Amino acid sequence: MPAERLKRRDFLKLGAIAGATAVVASMPAPAFSAPARRTLAECLELDHVAMADASAPVSAAWRSIRLTAAEIRNxxxxxxxxxxxxxxxxxxxxxxxxxxxxxxxxxxxxxxxxxxxxxxxxxxxxxxxxxxxxxxxxxxxxxxxxxxxxxxxxxxxxxxxxxxxxxxxxxxxxxxxxxxxxxxxxxxxxxxxxxxxxxxxxxxxxxxxxxxxxxxxxxxxxxxxxxxxxxxxxxxxxxxxxxxxxxxxxxxxxxxxxxxxxxxxxxxxxxxxxxxxxxxxxxxxxxxxxxxxxxxxxxDHDWVLTVPAAQWLIPVMEKVAVRDYKISENDLRKKPFNQFRNYVFSQATIMSLYETYAAKGEAELTRTIHSIVRPA
Known part of the structure; x- marks a missing residue:
């Protein structure tokens, strides 16, 4: 449904990377497509490399890193x-x-x-x-x-x-x-x-x-x-x-x-x-x-904001996992929750998700999570 597809793309603008190196600055901003919406069962089968390679923000960051390395003159x-x-x-x-x-x-x-x-x-x-x-x-x-x-x-x-x-x-x-x-x-x-x-x-x-x-x-x-x-x-x-x-x-x-x-x-x-x-x-x-x-x-001070953002966001992810994905409390330190959060975080980044949470509230964060992993 068109309206749903639009919603699924809404969060992606929050993951756009601001600023660039001299090489990257001359290029158009990356146009991130929506991540593949998966079931929890599918998330459990993905390994870490597959999750990273499926992520538009990660792929863009990796490309930027390689382009910047290529700028080294020596x-x-x-x-x-x-x-x-x-x-x-x-x-x-x-x-x-x-x-x-x-x-x-x-x-x-x-x-x-x-x-x-x-x-x-x-x-x-x-x-x-x-x-x-x-x-x-x-x-x-x-x-x-x-x-x-x-x-x-x-x-x-x-x-x-x-x-x-x-x-x-x-x-x-x-x-x-x-x-x-x-x-x-x-x-x-x-x-x-x-x-x-x-x-x-x-x-x-x-x-x-x-x-x-x-x-x-x-x-x-x-x-x-x-x-x-x-x-x-x-x-x-x-x-x-x-x-x-x-x-x-x-x-x-x-x-x-x-x-x-x-x-x-x-x-x-x-x-x-x-x-x-x-x-x-x-x-x-x-x-x-x-x-x-x-x-x-x-x-190297990205951690000043990103450490607390992760610590504030993970408990909300646990709440959503138990309520909407039927992940048991006992599994919050095991593979079911770990793979769920790994996929969601890899596709949207913790920082983009936290900005959604801070600016628009838990309901909008939940909708974004649902757009990445289909609820039970």
Missing amino acids: PAIRTRVEAILDNPAPTLARSMGKGEKKAIYRELTAKGLLKDVTEADFMPPVGNAAKAPQPFRSAPGSGYQSHHSYPGGLATHTDLNTRVSLALYDGYRQVYDYMLDRDVVIAAQLLHDLHKPWVFQWDEHGESRGEMKLGGTGEHHPLGVAESIVRGLPAEVCVAQACAHNHPRTEKDEAQVVGWLTAASVIAGVDPVKHGLLAADGKTLPMPRRQEGFVTHLG
């Missing part, structure tokens, strides 16, 4: 970044036997960079170290109760953060005539979460793996910096990437970044000073401190 950096996007494999573990892993675990523990993590839980499971456990485009953007926690969430998160970083780059250039290294800004932001496909592997119940701590932050962060070192990214990219979770404004803040670079160096098997990652005393970043790291840090 061919050596561009080639390495594109290789990681194509296959975010944990190659840092390729030649890491049990003995070497044990030695790394002990060194990180002795340096106070690894706490309350058993040796068995140190590092995510590794099958084939030459092949990523999942594509970059199908990984979630964070833990399962946090931001962008759906197939393709990493792509939308990375796309938004890269756009913000490039807007900051343009602002510094236009206002202050301050010429940052654009290649470093792009590479650091595109790679800042490169090991989330490894860390947040999907399980058979539709939930992503929990994350351990390393250096006082999520393990994906130092592991990602270590991967960039192993893959041959320049020191300036690795340093800026390490700044994503904090900036060296104060001694305390800088000590955190130094800790992540130290942890990454231990894992990668390099001397952080000789490799150009730390100053000669090993206590600060290379001097004078470059600003690309600050831009990477400021750019």
Whole structure:
């Protein structure tokens, strides 16, 4: 019925991505078509890659990421970044036997960079170290109760953060005539979460793996910096990437970044000073401190809104699941609900759905959910 089709398309305008990089800005805005309306039974049969590939917003974000990577002028950096996007494999573990892993675990523990993590839980499971456990485009953007926690969430998160970083780059250039290294800004932001496909592997119940701590932050962060070192990214990219979770404004803040670079160096098997990652005393970043790291840090602030949006939206999704899809309370932490929310979130994004909820209310949010998954 035409009226119903219009309703099904209404929510898509909320998922349109504002702003663009220099390349993407010259292109027409993506015209998202309505997602395939599925039954709950069909959602239960889809895997994470199929959900991500079926999503217009995720596909648009992935395309934007690849176009932005292609803007990197330095061919050596561009080639390495594109290789990681194509296959975010944990190659840092390729030649890491049990003995070497044990030695790394002990060194990180002795340096106070690894706490309350058993040796068995140190590092995510590794099958084939030459092949990523999942594509970059199908990984979630964070833990399962946090931001962008759906197939393709990493792509939308990375796309938004890269756009913000490039807007900051343009602002510094236009206002202050301050010429940052654009290649470093792009590479650091595109790679800042490169090991989330490894860390947040999907399980058979539709939930992503929990994350351990390393250096006082999520393990994906130092592991990602270590991967960039192993893959041959320049020191300036690795340093800026390490700044994503904090900036060296104060001694305390800088000590955190130094800790992540130290942890990454231990894992990668390099001397952080000789490799150009730390100053000669090993206590600060290379001097004078470059600003690309600050831009990477400021750019990685999508979580400020997206974490609470996810935490506020998930309980509403649970309510709708029980009421309209006959998912039992007991199944709200199991595959039936997980696959339901994974499909809805992947097709519409948490942020678009939350904006509908905040601006138009629960009834409109429910109608949008119904347009994606047919009620029981």
